[in-house]
Amino acid sequence: MSAQSALLKEIAGPAGQNLNAQELRADARREQLRLLALLAPSLFLVCAIIIVPIGWLFWLSLFDESGALSAANYARFFEQASYIKTFITTFKVAFIVTGACVLLGYPLAYMLSQLPRRAASICLIFVILPFWTSVLVRTYAWLVILQRKGLINSWLIDLGVISQPLPLANNFAGVVIGMTHILLPFLVLPLYASMKTIDTDCLRAGMNLGASPAATFRQIFFPLSLPGLASGVVIVFVLCLGFFVTPALMGGGKVVMWAMRMEQTTSLYSNWGAGAALGVVLLVVTLALLGLFQWLLGARTTGVWSSR
Amino acid sequence: MSGDIGLPISHRQRLWLYALGGLVLLFLIAPSVIIVIMSFSDSTLLQFPPQQWSLRWYQSYFQSLEWRDATIVSVKVAVMTVLVATPLGTAAAYAINRGTLRFNGTINALLTASLIIPVILIGIGTFFLYARIGLNNTLTGLVIAHTVQALPLVVLTVLSGLRSYDMNQERVARSLGAGRIAAFWQVTMPQIRFSIVSGALFAFITSFDEVVVSLFISGGETTTLTRRMFNALRDQIDPTIAAISTCLIVLSVLLLSVAQIFGRRR
Numbered sequence: 001m002s003a004q005s006a007l008l009k010e011i012a013g014p015a016g017q018n019l020n021a022q023e024l025r026a027d028a029r030r031e032q033l034r035l036l037a038l039l040a041p042s043l044f045l046v047c048a049i050i051i052v053p054i055g056w057l058f059w060l061s062l063f064d065e066s067g068a069l070s071a072a073n074y075a076r077f078f079e080q081a082s083y084i085k086t087f088i089t090t091f092k093v094a095f096i097v098t099g100a101c102v103l104l105g106y107p108l109a110y111m112l113s114q115l116p117r118r119a120a121s122i123c124l125i126f127v128i129l130p131f132w133t134s135v136l137v138r139t140y141a142w143l144v145i146l147q148r149k150g151l152i153n154s155w156l157i158d159l160g161v162i163s164q165p166l167p168l169a170n171n172f173a174g175v176v177i178g179m180t181h182i183l184l185p186f187l188v189l190p191l192y193a194s195m196k197t198i199d200t201d202c203l204r205a206g207m208n209l210g211a212s213p214a215a216t217f218r219q220i221f222f223p224l225s226l227p228g229l230a231s232g233v234v235i236v237f238v239l240c241l242g243f244f245v246t247p248a249l250m251g252g253g254k255v256v257m258w259a260m261r262m263e264q265t266t267s268l269y270s271n272w273g274a275g276a277a278l279g280v281v282l283l284v285v286t287l288a289l290l291g292l293f294q295w296l297l298g299a300r301t302t303g304v305w306s307s308r
Numbered sequence: 309m310s311g312d313i314g315l316p317i318s319h320r321q322r323l324w325l326y327a328l329g330g331l332v333l334l335f336l337i338a339p340s341v342i343i344v345i346m347s348f349s350d351s352t353l354l355q356f357p358p359q360q361w362s363l364r365w366y367q368s369y370f371q372s373l374e375w376r377d378a379t380i381v382s383v384k385v386a387v388m389t390v391l392v393a394t395p396l397g398t399a400a401a402y403a404i405n406r407g408t409l410r411f412n413g414t415i416n417a418l419l420t421a422s423l424i425i426p427v428i429l430i431g432i433g434t435f436f437l438y439a440r441i442g443l444n445n446t447l448t449g450l451v452i453a454h455t456v457q458a459l460p461l462v463v464l465t466v467l468s469g470l471r472s473y474d475m476n477q478e479r480v481a482r483s484l485g486a487g488r489i490a491a492f493w494q495v496t497m498p499q500i501r502f503s504i505v506s507g508a509l510f511a512f513i514t515s516f517d518e519v520v521v522s523l524f525i526s527g528g529e530t531t532t533l534t535r536r537m538f539n540a541l542r543d544q545i546d547p548t549i550a551a552i553s554t555c556l557i558v559l560s561v562l563l564l565s566v567a568q569i570f571g572r573r574r
Contacts, residue, residue, distance in 0.1 A: 031408070032409060032410070035403040035408070035409050036409070038399040038400065038402060038403040039399070039400050039404075039409075041396050042396045042397065042399070042400040042459055042463075043418060043419070045396070045452065045455060045456050046419060046421060046422070046459065047418070048437075049430075049433075049437070049456040050421055050430055050433065050456060051421070053434060053436055053437040054425070054429060054430075054433050056433070057429075057432065057433055057436060104332045104335065105332070107325060107329055107332065108328075108329045108332040110325065110329075111325050111326060111328070111329030112329070114322070123329075123333060126336055126337045127336060128564065129337065129340070129560065129561065129564065130336050130337065130339075132513055132560045132564050133340055133556070133557055133560045134517035134519070134534065134556050134560070135517070136517070136519050136534055136537050136538060136541070137340070137343070137553040137556050137557060138339055138340070139541075140343070140537075140541060140549055140550075140553055141340065141342060141343045141553070142339060143541070143545060144342075144343065144346065144354060145342060147545070149353065151342065151356050181336065181339065184332075184335075213317050213321070241426070242426030242427065242428055242429070244427070244519075245520065245538070249538070249541050249542065259426065259428035262428050262429070262432060263432075266432050266435075267524075272436070275432060279426075279429040279432060279433075282426050282428075282429060283425060283426065283429055286426060287424070290424060
């Protein structure tokens, strides 16, 4: 320790230094409390309406109908054929809808990313508008279009393509068409956002070095767009698993998906334990898929919502 | 050469892409357009294109007491949701933006939880809770439930506004003697007000279009428009719903345009 700093320490004094530090610490604490006070009402509401009831339902799912602690509510999923059928239907719909969204959404997002700014923003309106239209309205529209005497069937009959109306609504096909339409923007928006961040210099360099347009796309653009595609796929798949409105209205009672099963067990049969167990498994699967995705890519999946 | 991207690919070589993308855009927008046109049809079968035009489905919407009551309930709930969710969400976004809180990540995850948790589970959970505390079939219950659903959108929208705002301006105001509230109100608020308005509009649409939770917790005199529509669709396809759907589509277009206009000025 040099003589100078010893002198300084003597002048400031240990007491003086501590006083100042204490003051600063207290101020930081007060600031933290103020910020917490700003957050408190929102956090309270979210905990009261979402976290507490879900915890409560989880607790309920651990007891059977006689009130004894048991895993009966979960064992049922493996034993009863109707539950297994529900899961198979749900995953089948989820895979098909996600696949359809990729097939339709990738070219659209690619086109949007390549269009001049002005044209792209006009086209984007056509993606965002359905995104903000009620799910109920869009499901109703598809019901009207796809029903027996609906638009598609009457047009096809008038054109002489078919003689009998095709069964398009109130079945599996109707559910898939309706859900693909509703979930498509959830894939296109994050994919488009990530495609916009791809540096065109990379593409230009590839073409300069003699790659054909197709090779440039396959070897440079496509791999760079994969993270965006993956986040869209995960969001669509997860939303499919818990989808309620469209299968309930367009499935004609034949396509029973996970969320419908939950509604039936709780509302119709008032079996809260069984319904809660279904909900817990759905939540765990959802969080596991999102967690896996985040772990693999380190991306935030809620980003899509801020682009609405 | 396509001027914008600067790649040596002509627009003509890309025609197939534009055709494909155009078809997908058509798939996205066509159902809404078809419903709007059909709602002016005279026939109960809702022909397309309509042979005869009429406003009878709009008349049947506006003259039906049931539909009118349900619409009033939905508007009331949506307005109150906006009034609750906007200040709460703005306050939360302000606190998160500081980034000095210890559990910032956890808080963020909690506030956006309702975007990730399957909505059917929220519906059943809320119904279960409300059954215990007597909030089912009440306006208060609906407003609280919708506020929780709208909060993440307000928080995310206001946060994106705050991120492009320089907090030092508020510090300058404070160092010049303005109180905390005055500094926020007079310096920060005018610069993020467009994000706040966008957030409020998103909250309105979220509440107004909400189906699943309302299905569980609304009923009787507090039946929302979407719940009544859902039940009507389960029974049979009533052409009146085409008229209501058109009104909902027009509402979405209006709110979205306002949000876009405000968003551009942000």
